[in-house]
Amino acid sequence: MGALFRDPVLLATVLGTNIPFFSMAVILIFTRSNPRLSSRISVGSIVVSAVSAISLLVKLFSAPALQYQTLWFCSGKLNIAFGYYLDPLSLLMLTIVGIVACLVQIYSLGYMAGDPGYSRYYAFQSLFAWAMMNMVIAGSMLQLFIFWEMVGLASYFLIGFYYEKWSASQAGKKAFVMNRVGDVGFFLGLILLLIGFGNLGIPELNHAAVTHGLPKGLVTLSALLIFCGVIGKSAQFPLLTWLPDAMEGPTPVSALLHSATMVAAGVYMFSRIFPFFSASPEAMQVALAIGTVTMLLSSTMAMVTYDLKQVWAYSTVSQLGYMVMALSAGGYFAGVFHLTTHAGFKALLFLCSGIFIHEFHTNDMRIIGKKGGRRLKIPMVCMTIGALALSGVPPFSGFFSKEAILTVLAAQPSKIWYAAGLFGAVLTAYYSFRLIFHILFPKDGIEEQHHHAEHGPDAHEHEEEHHGFAFRAMAIPVMFLAGVSVVLGFTEHGLEHFLMRLVPRAGEVSAHARSAAAVHGAVNATAAAAAHAQEPSGSLLMVLGISAGLLGITLAWFEYGRKGASRKGFLSHFPAVWKLFDLRWFLDILYRKGLDTFVYAGLTSLFVKNDRRIIDGGIDGICVFTEGSGRVFSFLQSGMLQFNLVLMVLVAGAAVLYFVI
Amino acid sequence: MTDFMLFLPELFFILGALLFFIFSLRKSPNPAGFHRWAVVLSAVGLLITVASSHQEGMLFFNCYRVDLFSQIFKVLLALGTVWVMFSSSELKGIDSRQHAEYYFLIFVCTLAMMMLVSSVELLTIYVSMELSSYSLYLLVPMRRGEDRYFESGVKYFMIGVTSSGFMIFGISLLFGVGHTTYVPQLIKALPAVIHQPAAIVGLVLTLAGFFFKLALFPFHIWAPDVYQGASNQVTTYIATVSKMAAAAMIIRFAGLSGGASPGLVKLLIVLSIASMTFGNLVALIQKDLKRLLAYSSIAHAGYILIGILTLNSQGFASAIYYAAAYLVMNYSVFMVIMKVADDGHNLQIKELAGLYKRSPLLAMTFMLGLFGLAGIPPTAGFTGKFLVFAAAVHKGYLFLAIIGMVNATISLYYYLIVFKAAYLLKPVKEYPAIAVDMWTRVMSIVLVVMTIYLGLFPDQVVSLTEAAARTLF
Amino acid sequence: MNSLSTYLIISALLFSLGLLGILQRRNLIGMLISVELLLNAANLNFMAYNRFLVSDPVTGQVITLFVMGLAAAEAAIGLSIILALYRKMHSINIEAAQKMKG
Amino acid sequence: MTAMNMAGFPILTTILMTTIIGLLVIIFIPPEKTKLIKQVSLVSASLGLALCLWLYHAYDFHKGGLQFVERVLWVKSLGIYWFNGVDGINLPMMLLTSVVLFTGVWTMWELEHRVKEFYALIFLLVAGVYGVFMSMDLFWIFVWYDVSLFPMYPLIAIWGGTRKEYGAMKLTLYLLAGSAFILPAILFLWAKGGGHTFDLFMLQKIGFSVFDQKVAFLMLYLGFGILAAVWPFHTWSPVGHVAAPTAVSMIHAGVLMKLGAYGVLRIGMTLCPQGAVYWSHLMALLGTIGIIYGALAGLAQTDLKYVIGYSSVSHMGIVGLGLATLSVNGINGAVFQMFAHGIMTALFFSAVGFIYDRTHTKVIPELGGLSKTMPIASSFFIFAALAGIGVPLMASFWAEFLVLTAAVKVFPVAGILATSGMILSALFMLRVVQRTFYGEKNPKWEHIPDVSMFLTVPRVVLMSCILFFGLFPKVMLDVIQSTVIPFVTRF
């Protein structure tokens, strides 16, 4: 306890990360019935968290990695530590989480105003903030896993926030269960490491992996298993379908959890033990493939949907795919950087969409466009900025991070990854601007009359509402994020320096990497290739990258933007492909079918039948048999005396015979 | 004079019998007065028996041995008699003009059984046995009213005399191989010749007579009919007191083989398993409470036999303990039956419905009695089963313990059905509350305390039974 | 002729005949008669052992006497029960008495 | 007060006596005075709780081993001792019992039907449970074991719900059929040990032959396994729970089921280590089947209590698997899981009980949207469901973690299968939560009041237990492993 107060860093860490927990508890237990107070408590605590996160970042900007550790419990030879690990990566992520969470909570003040579950909403938001921040600074993989699960729990509650809607609760359940599938792999990986290595501390693990402290097979197997966690949490193929469904939650939740932070946790975890993963090229290769597939699949899905949030959801999945690609191609910084910028612009995109949705009570981009979405200037501009950043158009943040990723991919021996990346960039730009153009240039113009007729009587009130407190609460975070998206890209070098300073990684060229690269043959190859490939063709790559983005935008303009465009998209000529994309490559149907036939109709009903018929039936049968034999034996006791006596005499006679013979 | 003291309990019971013989000659019967006399006399008899429980000695030219074994059983017999007398206040099942004879026969029967447990000479044993049987033969058909129960009397008699025929035939064989009628001499002589068919057959056939008394399969056939057909008090007497004597005698005679005959043990094992299984299975389908208890008694005979067939002092001690516990529990159940059926009719299980409301105390006594019979701790019945099985397992008969426990589980089913009737079912028609007088309350509490005390604090009783069992060797 | 086993076999035969009577006679008095055969078989055994095996020649005879006495008492009781049954059921057929079962 | 001061004081017997005296006092209160009966019950239950908490606090886990020993010769000729003591294995169980009793008594505060008998029987039952946990003598363990079982019959049959008489009969017979194997096994061990002591530790010193150990262990495993709802002897669990009233379900699933696993551990594995080694594959197999089977069979259930019953099957499978590993972590986890599951399932039943009391239905399709009308009651259930899923920072997570860690090491296939059971349990629990509490507000339940402040107390106590031991598992694991570490050296 004393140490806590003597060490301001520790104090800030503990306080900053845990205060949301207390706010959640207070809200749930005491202030449920007072929404205003609840929201203030929650926002207040998240502000404290954000401030302490930023101050930690500033204070430890050039400090060495800090590790706090205490024994949580021990069981036999198993010592489980509880601790914090503050290094540049976790500080960066902590800051991102703090700021985005803070912005989203402020935004929610407006967005969620008047909702009956207002208090509950803030309680779960606090829960999420607490869990996420604790996950970020976790000192060991087990601790990370624990808060990883808690984050999932918060996500479950927030997705199912509108629980009276069946689809919402269904989506929450789906998210949780699909995450669980990945987590089981993660968990098994951890157990394997625990058995094989005996320590789950993040620095220890990384160190051991780099210095060959672990057997190769163990690393590969456990890395693959742990990567399952990434697949689940970051919605990678084949567990990607929960994320679009998760859009059932309130939009700020989608912004915070399902784009900016929580789903990035998978990527974060990947980068957290990046050296460990790097020690297994096989696992990295698998991850690269999965990232690529995810990225492409989800981009195609985004091309056909008309639901605003779905587009961004698919886009999130595909961007996460990018990050995984970057990391698994050895681009540690590229991945983390993209994570950072993505957090900014994707939160921005979602929050902007949220304003539209809040205004027009629909998710359909065509209706929003028709009803005059473009007249909401602030969100429209901000969303366009976000879309430009997403499409990788300079000078927005996305451009820099995407370039970094493409550079890394280009350094891969096989060019197919780079090609896929480029292709993905085209698709990204296409679907983003498809959406923007749908709103900006609706097909049949804006239905002014209709809009007014509908809202006629209370139009004034309506306006009031949207330009009052609520609108401001929503607009300010949006504008802030838009600003961030504009400038964040230029911090690339500063961030790189900050991040790379301490990492014993095997990726980019840096003084620190040398030792790691020297000892690590397999990773060395990637690293060296990356180092060599980057320099000569840098400008070419940049041109290619920009043009991919522009190509996509142009295509979108051609189909949706320009006057007289069909606004149908070229895919409508291929209904089969459209259907394929629209139904998420049949993944959901496959899962549903699998679950229905294999689990419900198969095992479950088999087991239930087994219980009823065989086990219970058997036991009841024994009972019936027992009673029946009672009835049968009771015939021995017939009323006729002499039959009974015959029995008696026979037994006596038999006994006599037995002894005689 | 010391001889006189040794024989005091028996003398006292003879006195009681004579008194009621005189009463029976009186012109005007006075049932209430008879009942008071009977209770007082039997209570004094119990006191005397208890007081003389540590006597030891031989009487009547060594035909009669007073030792711890016999005295324990005499105490049990006297105790059971007191209880039956106590419950005879509701003696509606017997014509009030015959009450004096009823008490007379009960006293004679108890006396006969007391002599039975003390006798160590074959003829004395046989005659005492017959005396007690005859009293019971006469008590059973005393049931007034319903003619359909009368057949039980004749069945009891016919089966009884047949068994007694087997027994005397067996005794004759024992006499032939042992050349003596003294049990102590037989104990010495028999193990040497036990491989001779005559010896073992004689023993088995002699035991058959006692098996009949204990209602052991296949000599059980009288039990259901007699339990059902006799008046409640007589049933109680047969179910409790007469079982004690039978158990004692089986212990005495099983010991005669000296453990030298594996065949005998096998036979006893088979009989005990058959008895437990048959009793429990058939009890499952009974509707009449007394008939159900009859089958349950058949099963319990099997349990007692498990203790006996180990043929060592530990087993005998456990059997004695079991018998004592059985007396207490069975009487608890029967006392409640007699109170509930205070007009002397045969209680059906469903008539117990709502008992917990009509008299919580009786219901509790009843419950403990049932659970005791089912062998659920912390009742005496459990400890009895535990001891019996312990003896069997110690001797190596693990399977016997398993079969016994499985049987106990089966038996639990019907005990629970009875329990359910008493505690759960709503009565079909409104029964009046049961008048429970002070004495009955006291008796209930005594029974409850005894059941639990014997179950939880068996140490003293167990050492007593072990000391008693040792006197047999 | 005058050997132990002759008597024993005769007694076994008597006993078995008695059993047979008990097992298949329906007349209760007939059954009672058969019971008397059982007792007599046992008595014959006693007397035979007394004659051929046992050192004390009195015991067997005394037992036989007592068994006779008991048989008399038994017959008295049995007959009275049978008569009582006859008064209630107007039959001394054992097959009339099979209402209680199960 | 320290343990030293209390050295001679029979604290364990005192704990037992709180229930027995409570029982006796209740017997002598007239049945109309229901309020007084409830107060007496609560007082004696909280007395037990306080004593158990003190005991837990006073137990010196650095020293480990058996403490607070009371040993009196009870039946000389057989070698039965009144021998009580606590160590790291039964101490958590004692605590669990007291917590569940306390909350169970409180939960049933609104009972109006035959109050006196209900509380009397509850105390009898719990006396048995305490007795089993504290006894170190085979005779007493069995006595108390049976004492704790048979009150289930009246408790279910009188105060129960769906098909109560059938359920009560089935459960009672089923469980007591288990004791048909236990008693012979105990006697067998006693006889093989020379027949002069039932003292667990004296018997432990006698080396039984491997064959005897195998036989005895199998019998004990079967007998106790029935109570621990080991597959395929689990079907009483759903049926019985459905029929039982709230507090009984709480105590039964929360505490009584633990007796089974505890018996295997305390008697079977202590006296027959070689037998345990021999049968460990069977135990692991059945445990794993239980985990997966319970979750899958639970998926199709439409009755809330059936669902919980099956979840218990699944969770007790984890205990079984943990025991089967015969390793420190496995047994630590198993004991911890017993505790965690006890608390969790008590919370489950207490939440369901409340819902059932108000809506008079447990059928999931008839419920639905309860969160709207009964947010507090729903949140209790949801909390329990989360604990059941194994969400971290709740006690059961640690237990599962330890068990699975051990299982993957010792029985890799079983361990991996069991771990995947986590998916099923999530699917299964969330499905129930969704169907019961989420969805449109159900007009049928619109006017039902939520849990009153007074009745939230026991549930909050249970919730805080789950959280406390989830956050500070050390508090429990230190105690548990002080005994388990020396324990596993014998395998």
Add this chain to the structure above:
Amino acid sequence: MDTSGLNFILQAAFWVTVALTIAGASIAVFPRNILYNVLGLALALTGIAGFYLYLGSLFVAMMQLLIYVGAICIAIVFAIMLSRPLHIEVPPRPARKVWMGILASVVFFIGAVGVALKTKWQVAAGHVYEASKWSVQSIGDALLTRYELVFEVISLVLLVAIIGAVITAGFSRRLSS
């Protein structure tokens, strides 16, 4: 020798007794007319009394005749007369019961004969059969010494039997009055 002739007569008489006894027993068991049964019983009992003579005990033989043939048979005859009219024809016995009875008795008979033949009967150490070794007086001695208790008890048995017979058969003076 004269004795051989006597022996022969004795032997012949013995076998005649055997035949009479068995015939009597059969008559006691098989015929459906109850009066024949009683007469058969009397015959068999007389035969058994003859065996007692062969076994050296005139006293017991006399007793047999007195108690059994005299008392018991008469009692049975009275009972018969009190119970049912003799002329009522009884239906034939069910075959199943007969066969089962025969089976059971035959099993027992084989067993009992086996016992008689397979046992190696040992003669007691002091056994010397002499008619002079005992007398009625020694029987009386035995009755008043070792069998004193039995002797007393048997009187009680008879008392019980009498009272029992009176109350059960319903000839109680109270009932009749």
